[in-house]
Amino acid sequence: MRPQQNDYVLVSPDLLVQLMERTGDGRPVSVRELARVASCSHSKIGHLRTGERETATHDEALAIARRLGVDLLVLWKPIGRTIEAPAESQHLAAVSA
Template identity: 60%
Template sequence: MSTRTYRLEDPDLLRRLMQRTGDGRAVSIRGLAEAADVHHSTIGHLLTGQQERASENLAQAIADRVGVDLAILWIQDGRTARSLRRLVTTA
């Protein structure tokens, strides 16, 4: 079982991807929650920014349902993510 966490890069991007998923159809908050096996409030909190982080399993399930690679929506938390943020802010 993975203990890695991921940070949602852009809630608005997730919202747009939910409007037209990889199969061409929209998915609701409840539909995405069902696919990811979480309560619908978790998806709502991710979309509003109340929650920024998710387990690797949840992040992957969300990416899979909307039809994109994990790295399109999520940044792995940890040293690598902190280093990338430092590079962006100093550039």
């Protein structure tokens, strides 16, 4: 049974920004390109970068990590028994993903 829609918590918004500036292949990746690869909205990537949002589904987290050229657990922590899901802010909780 999956704990929620959101399976992973971002380790650090700053780390995401740094990895986007210099990916595993040495080139930067844009917010829109990362959103396309992860099959999510570019605003979700923007919110992850600023820390306004901390969570992503397993498929999104895996796609983002692969595009950036890092292992999944370098950038993400799985939500489960030892890591609780963060409370989403009210304005984000009211909007469907």
